Amino acid sequence: MLPIVDKPLIQYAVEEAIAAGATRLVFVTGTSKRAIEDHFDVDAGLEQALSAAGKEDLLATIREIVPAGVSCIYIRQGEPLGLGHAVLCARPAVGDEPFFVHLADDLIYGEPGCLAQMADEHSRHGGSVVAVQVVPPDRTSSYGIVAIDGKAGNRITRIVEKPQPKDAPSNQAVVGRYLLVPEIFDKLESTGRGAGGEIQLTDAIADMLADFPVHALSFTGERYDCGSKLGYLKATIAYALAHPEVADDFKQYLATVDLT
Numbered sequence: 001m002l003p004i005v006d007k008p009l010i011q012y013a014v015e016e017a018i019a020a021g022a023t024r025l026v027f028v029t030g031t032s033k034r035a036i037e038d039h040f041d042v043d044a045g046l047e048q049a050l051s052a053a054g055k056e057d058l059l060a061t062i063r064e065i066v067p068a069g070v071s072c073i074y075i076r077q078g079e080p081l082g083l084g085h086a087v088l089c090a091r092p093a094v095g096d097e098p099f100f101v102h103l104a105d106d107l108i109y110g111e112p113g114c115l116a117q118m119a120d121e122h123s124r125h126g127g128s129v130v131a132v133q134v135v136p137p138d139r140t141s142s143y144g145i146v147a148i149d150g151k152a153g154n155r156i157t158r159i160v161e162k163p164q165p166k167d168a169p170s171n172q173a174v175v176g177r178y179l180l181v182p183e184i185f186d187k188l189e190s191t192g193r194g195a196g197g198e199i200q201l202t203d204a205i206a207d208m209l210a211d212f213p214v215h216a217l218s219f220t221g222e223r224y225d226c227g228s229k230l231g232y233l234k235a236t237i238a239y240a241l242a243h244p245e246v247a248d249d250f251k252q253y254l255a256t257v258d259l260t
Helices: 009-019 035-040 044-052 056-063 083-089 114-125 137-142 184-190 201-208 229-242 247-256
Strands: 024-030 071-077 099-102 106-109 128-134 144-149 155-161 172-180 214-218 222-225
Touching: 009 024, 009 035, 009 099, 009 106, 009 114, 024 035, 024 083, 035 071, 044 056, 071 083, 083 184, 083 201, 099 114, 106 172, 106 229, 114 128, 114 172, 114 214, 128 144, 128 201, 137 172, 155 201, 155 214, 172 201, 184 201, 222 229, 229 247
Parallel strands: 024 071, 128 214
Antiparallel strands: 099 172, 106 222, 128 172, 144 155, 144 172
């Protein structure tokens, strides 16, 4: 729910998913965390007050948070057992069809959005798709790292969760976007706890490689790791400089900042 300029990160995630064709949004949240549900809920009283006050622009903004034809489902992850467990919790709502996994802390600025690029890749090759980015070799222990067969449509041949640099199969790192086929759920059911004592989505994907194709997509766009202080600050500046209401004034302000 951290804001970037005038919207929380989760709102950017929703807009990217809708632009990629998603119409059913499944939010997997922690116990006692209601802020996401509250953000996407309908507030009839507020809408009536804005309408009565003639604040049509604000009213339109609120109504566009979840456009017509898009539904929201909320699922509790009872224990913090990792990303793989969170994805498994969503199985009843997802059903037997390919689906996106979107980690909102990874904000990607680009057009078209990263998920739309992944949907296009899926339409070309089928199977699952994961977004990857080159990282410095000394940062491999912070990511899932893949080995890729460039002659087979960038098909992933190996994926390792948070390897030390000397053990990493490459410096191509998985970032917070996945398009997965439903067979991943059976793999997650049988995946034991991995790194950090959690059920790792990376481990389930590794179990799938022999039977189902998984392709790596080097997406077009700028990624900001908003789970870090520096990444969050970079994202705020980048989005402010692109915002139609504040960009010009913000540029003028930055010109006055003494960086010495």
